[in-house]
Amino acid sequence: MTGKKVLVVDDDAKTVELVKLYLNRDGYRVLTASDGIEALRLAREGHPDLIVLDIMLPGVDGLTVCRALRAESDVPIIMLTARTTDQDKLDGLDLGADDYVTKPFSPREMAARVRAILRRLPGERGPDEIRCGGLIVNFARHEAVLQGRPLNLTIVEFKLLGVLVREPGRVFSRAELIEKALGYDFEGFDRTIDVHILNLRRKLEPDPKNPRYIKTVYGVGYKLAEVNSGT
Amino acid sequence: MTGKKVLVVDDDAKTVELVKLYLNRDGYRVLTASDGIEALRLAREGHPDLIVLDIMLPGVDGLTVCRALRAESDVPIIMLTARTTDQDKLDGLDLGADDYVTKPFSPREMAARVRAILRRLPGERGPDEIRCGGLIVNFARHEAVLQGRPLNLTIVEFKLLGVLVREPGRVFSRAELIEKALGYDFEGFDRTIDVHILNLRRKLEPDPKNPRYIKTVYGVGYKLAEVNSGT
DNA sequence: CGTAATTATTAAGAAATTGTTAATTTATTA
DNA sequence: TAATAAATTAACAATTTCTTAATAATTACG
Secondary structure, three states: OOOOEEEEEOOOHHHHHHHHHHHHHOOOEEEEEOOHHHHHHHHHHOOOOEEEEEOOOOOOOHHHHHHHHHHHOOOOEEEEEOOOOHHHHHHHHHOOOOEEEEOOOOHHHHHHHHHHHHHOOOOOOOOOEEEEOOEEEEOOOOEEEEOOEEEOOOHHHHHHHHHHHHOOOOOEEHHHHHHHHHOOOOOOOOHHHHHHHHHHHHHHOOOOOOOOOEEEEOOOEEEEOOOOOOO | OOOOEEEEEOOOHHHHHHHHHHHHHOOOEEEEEOOHHHHHHHHHHOOOOEEEEEOOOOOOOHHHHHHHHHHHOOOOEEEEEOOOOHHHHHHHHHOOOOEEEEOOOOHHHHHHHHHHHHHOOHHHHOOOEEEEOOEEEEOOOOEEEEOOEEEOOOHHHHHHHHHHHHOOOOEEEHHHHHHHHHOOOOOOOOHHHHHHHHHHHHHHOOOOOOOOOEEEEOOOEEEEOOOOOOO
């Protein structure tokens, strides 16, 4: 873990603690501030890699802080707003915030957004791309390439391949694939997966009848073969 | 099926029954409670592997129960909330719940989340791989390899070998093997096992007539020989 | 040695799983 | 909103695996 620094600014101590808890769990160092003045000071002296900034602040408000920060640096900012009116969101974005989250929010979601932004920061792209044999799956570009030839995958096909390619060789049951590619709330049948696998194979297998990449494990599910180019 | 235990806590009997129905269908044993006091008692005495906990409870509320449980164990908790305000979710997560579901929810989705959490529990999957002599059985990959040569096992063969390899040297009766490899609900005959053992031997024994790995214990059952490479 | 009990082997039919196509529903885009 | 693309379902075919039943071989033990 790189230990990126995140500055969290909110006048509600409980919110700050909650966000801090989750970000710490993700391996980030966290600075905290409860008002605009302190926020500006820490933003300048602490060199955070990302700032989570509430709009409603005592003293200098969040919008002003955001404006001030934007004038002097490109640090990514996630705006926090208690109000639901879209005008607030627009204002925040207008000021150059990278993302906005409406209160009340789930700390998991917040942590995910922080990860997402820091991931696309120059330097640490993280596992934005996975290679396996001649297969390249790029999550940031939402693009899969096989032997230099781009596959034209649909969303579900891409997600399926994404799940498989993250753990090549491991067998995934249809239930697992549904959970991970279609979501917990999918109410349909197992066999839907079969059709998606079929379509995937048509797009990436040289000979779909004899799959080289996506193997069927009879009675269990599917897996991505680990391709040793030399063998 | 391991028959993991799940405690479902909700004051609405209909909700409890619905969740119970779906969890039973997945092979889980289900304990139920309708108030906080009972929940705590069952959580302590019933040793559930997971708890589904409603926030709104008469008497001791769900949040308090969650807090109390967290103080004394790491049992995974899924919080249930009827209110849509995310503040509830936050509180739940803050207390260490592993997941939350907002009412009204789909019982299928609930069951899926329960499966997902129990699946990634440390004890649940056991080791992903067991080695014994030149034999490697990898459960995640659903693959068995002998002296570097992959065996092409069917599900039943794989499960049988899996049972044997977990306790090399121990004799398993046919009844035991049926239970563990074919399931409790198998209605067939003992002798089916013989055929599977035969097929297994054909795939892994250098000389199936003189089994080196899977030994017959006359009048008792089968066992996996402990292989000392030097002998 | 011979008999009864147990296990090994074989092969065929039954059952379960997967592959495939096409029609239908749902979502997206112009 | 119409046109297009995608996801899902349903039905059937193809395949694999499981189970059974019948027979042969082996073991235990008087």
